[in-house]
Structures are given as structure tokens and as C-alpha cells.
Amino acid sequence: MPVNPNFLERLVLFRLNKAPAPMLDLFGAASFEAVSLALDLGLFETLADAETPLTAAALADRIDAHPDGIATLCDFLVTEGYLAASDGSYRLTGMTEKWLLTTSETNMGPWLTFWNELVFPFWERELETAVVEGEPSQSIYEWFDEEPARWETAQAGFRATASLLVDDVTDAVSVPDGNARLVDVGGGHGLYTIELCRRHPNLTATIFDLPGAVETLGDEVPAEVADRVRTRAGDYLTDDLGDGYDVALLFNVVHAHDPAENTALFERVADSLAPNGRIVLLDQWEGSGRTPVSRAGLRFVALTYLTTLDATVYTHEEVTSWLREAGFEDITRRSVGPVAGQALVEATKR
Ligand SMILES: C[S@@+](CC[C@H](N)C(=O)[O-])C[C@H]1O[C@@H](n2cnc3c(N)ncnc32)[C@H](O)[C@@H]1O
Incomplete structure (x- = not known):
């Protein structure tokens, strides 16, 4: 502190x-x-x-x-x-x-370790390049691929931040009755999917992520839901996501891409959804930081997205227009989590 x-x-x-x-x-x-x-x-x-x-x-x-x-x-x-x-x-x-204790459900230790071992060393290499040239020389995900252990540290960090939001988020995401299917695009550690499957016994889910990330999932999926949670390795920008899903989660994914990539990704997700299927985004949105800490938090993530991913935070209006262009309607937004700035944006396939 x-x-x-x-x-x-x-x-x-x-x-x-x-x-x-x-x-x-x-x-x-x-x-x-x-x-x-x-x-x-x-x-x-x-x-x-x-x-x-x-x-x-x-x-x-x-x-x-x-x-x-x-x-x-x-x-x-x-x-x-x-x-x-x-x-x-x-x-x-x-x-x-x-x-900071491993026994605490809100243990942020792995998130600090992720920054100490990976993100700040990456800043050392790329912050100046990103600011002076306008983009880093490679993305942090490409750098993780050079040493697979980096993916484990990264997913443990992502999982730690997700643990702060998982209750709020799983309360807010509605899943259709009956045998529903969900895809967690860029789902990484799978915490959100695992919790949704726990709460909805008829839900089956696919965690779609890059091969390096999927490999780290290993024993993370608890036995009680293991038969309903599958993984699928690939690049969500180019590879087949599957089809017939009722719900698609894109959590902390939009900030990593430029507007054209996001629109194309939403179109691919729309194709993978069943009629009336829903897309649910979770991210930090521009303009939502109204207090000193949340304002600093938003500018801090914008700087790290530039440095690590050549990306940024977007406004609600931007994401809404890409969703409409990709064939979604009934767009709603709901804040989640203890710190202002994060919100779920949900839309239905036309
Ligand atoms: C910031 S993490 C978010 C993880 C999780 N959805 C969450 O909100 O905690 C972004 C995830 O997207 C995955 N990812 C990034 N680019 C990808 C791509 N082109 N195809 C598939 N997955 C990708 C990363 O491996 C990582 O697991």
C-alpha cells in the first residue's frame, strides 16, 4: 500500500x-x-x-x-x-x-507476482518503444510463447483478479434453462466458466484459448464439473470457435484488439451462436473512471495495454457500434466489482 x-x-x-x-x-x-x-x-x-x-x-x-x-x-x-x-x-x-494469503479467497499475490516477474520486465523492454514508436516490438503473448512457464504465471495472475469479480459476474450472467451451451472465448484459467457450470447443472462449456494458455489449465477444472467443461485450443481471430452456443463470454479480450479486429471477432462469435444467442463482454471501459483511484487505474491499464498488446481501452459507444455492425441488438451494460471502471456489456444476436 x-x-x-x-x-x-x-x-x-x-x-x-x-x-x-x-x-x-x-x-x-x-x-x-x-x-x-x-x-x-x-x-x-x-x-x-x-x-x-x-x-x-x-x-x-x-x-x-x-x-x-x-x-x-x-x-x-x-x-x-x-x-x-x-x-x-x-x-x-x-x-x-x-x-495476500493463499488461504484467502481474495488472494492477489499471484497478480503481484505476475507483474513482478512478467509485466514490469516486459515494460522495461517495451514501454519506451511503445511510447516513442507507437507500438511495442512484440506482444506480451508472443513473449509468453517463448517460455511456456510464463503462461502459468500469467494465468495464475488473471485468475487472481477474476476471483474478485467471479461472484458478481456469475450472478449477472443469465444462462437459459435446459441444456445450454457456453463458449468462453479467451477464457484462460476458466474460473468464470467453472463457476457458471457449478451454478447451472445443465450447462456445458468450452474454454477457447491459445494453445499455451489451454495447456496450463490441466488440473484446474474441479471434478464436479470436469465432464461438462471442454477446452479448445486455437486463435479466436482465425480458428473455428464451434457453433450452436447459447452464450459466448469475451472477458478482458476486447481491450487487446483494434476496432476492425473486434468487429470481425464479434461477427465470428455471432456465427458461432444459436438464434437469439447472447454475447457477454467484460472489460474496463473508457470514461468510467470518476474518482482519483479509478481514473488512475484506467490510465494505468491504458498504458499497459499499449505497452504489452499495442491496444487500449474503448468507450461504451465504440463497443456498441461494433456489436450492432456484427449483428447484435438489445445491448445492456452493468457495472461489476469493487472498483469502478469494469462493466459487463451484453447483447443478443439478431
Ligand atoms: C487478459 S486474459 C483474460 C482471461 C479471462 N477471460 C479473464 O477475464 O480473466 C486474455 C486471454 O485471452 C487469450 N487470448 C489472447 N489472444 C488470443 C487469441 N488470438 N486467440 C485465443 N485466445 C487469445 C489469452 O491467452 C488470455 O487467456
Whole structure:
């Protein structure tokens, strides 16, 4: 968590501009490095498993590190809100317990690891190229293909963010009664499909994704739905998606493509749907960031989409016009998730 300045510090840093506010970005960058290391070392899990708060020496002993190094790291993590200290011992804060423990349903650790191990190293290579030349020299998905383990880290990260939205989203997506069929286009980790199949016993589903992504699914599909969830490897821009589906999900897919590709993809999806079939999009939409955090979040994802995918965030009007052009009608929109900016857009095949 970025350090939260007190009233006087906010006055000096932001209002009076008397001290260098960019220093806070430096603290934020250092904090991200420190948290990533803590995750790597299993520091948070070790504190969670301990029956009482631990001294730096006891913690260092359990994770095989140097006591002075652990003390310095932990003292910094205290100032950043990840740990609390009393009487020379450290314990987790509620924030860390909720967002960074593997036992938590809202564990964002894999998302931070994804950024630490893949996205920021990719930014190092491509941010300047993307800004100066207008596009990166390759997409992050092409780069994942060079080393298949990258796909596993990526899908674990996507899955972590999906876990924050899965209840909201599966509440909102309606599935026809009877034997319904769904395709999850770019479905990756499959969390949304798995949860929808759990809730709808007559639903069968196909997760369509690139070969590298499909291979990582492996044991992720729980036994209770495994006989109703299939995978199909291919490129959704060119390969056969199958046909006769009642519902098609395109979650976090639209932002990766230019307008012509999106319109063509919607047309391909329309062809794969049964009459009156529905397409459901989930994405971040331009114009939806109205508070400082959601505005920064939207501009942050726009910069990373440019750098990693040569892509961007689109407006609701843009996506609506592509859907109409591709043969969809009755377009509705519904916000989902704890942070403003993400919404489901749903439409019916004419
Ligand atoms: C940002 S992830 C979203 C995963 C999941 N739908 C979600 O919302 O959490 C985008 C997914 O699209 C897949 N993808 C990207 N380009 C693709 C293509 N041309 N054909 C098939 N899948 C693709 C990626 O492999 C990845 O799993």
C-alpha cells in the first residue's frame, strides 16, 4: 500500500508543493519490490502460520534468511501497511490477511507476482518503444510463447483478479434453462466458466484459448464439473470457435484488439451462436473512471495495454457500434466489482 501521508505532509507535498511528491512514487516502487520479495520468501504465510507474532530472528530462522535483513525488510513493510509491530515482534495486518494469503479467497499475490516477474520486465523492454514508436516490438503473448512457464504465471495472475469479480459476474450472467451451451472465448484459467457450470447443472462449456494458455489449465477444472467443461485450443481471430452456443463470454479480450479486429471477432462469435444467442463482454471501459483511484487505474491499464498488446481501452459507444455492425441488438451494460471502471456489456444476436 502506498504510504498514506498525514494532513501536514499532504499540505506540504500536494497543496504547497514544498517537498518533492515524486518521492512517494519511489517509496511505492520500493514497496512493490519489498512485497514481491516477501511473497517469494513466504514471509506472510510464515507469519500467518505462527501462533504468536514473531521477532525478526525467529522469522529469519523459519524462512532461512538473515535476521538483520529480515528486520530491515519488515520495518519497511510496517510503514507500508503490510505488517504491524509491537514489542519487537511482527504480525500481519488485516490488509495482508485479506489480499495476500493463499488461504484467502481474495488472494492477489499471484497478480503481484505476475507483474513482478512478467509485466514490469516486459515494460522495461517495451514501454519506451511503445511510447516513442507507437507500438511495442512484440506482444506480451508472443513473449509468453517463448517460455511456456510464463503462461502459468500469467494465468495464475488473471485468475487472481477474476476471483474478485467471479461472484458478481456469475450472478449477472443469465444462462437459459435446459441444456445450454457456453463458449468462453479467451477464457484462460476458466474460473468464470467453472463457476457458471457449478451454478447451472445443465450447462456445458468450452474454454477457447491459445494453445499455451489451454495447456496450463490441466488440473484446474474441479471434478464436479470436469465432464461438462471442454477446452479448445486455437486463435479466436482465425480458428473455428464451434457453433450452436447459447452464450459466448469475451472477458478482458476486447481491450487487446483494434476496432476492425473486434468487429470481425464479434461477427465470428455471432456465427458461432444459436438464434437469439447472447454475447457477454467484460472489460474496463473508457470514461468510467470518476474518482482519483479509478481514473488512475484506467490510465494505468491504458498504458499497459499499449505497452504489452499495442491496444487500449474503448468507450461504451465504440463497443456498441461494433456489436450492432456484427449483428447484435438489445445491448445492456452493468457495472461489476469493487472498483469502478469494469462493466459487463451484453447483447443478443439478431
Ligand atoms: C487478459 S486474459 C483474460 C482471461 C479471462 N477471460 C479473464 O477475464 O480473466 C486474455 C486471454 O485471452 C487469450 N487470448 C489472447 N489472444 C488470443 C487469441 N488470438 N486467440 C485465443 N485466445 C487469445 C489469452 O491467452 C488470455 O487467456
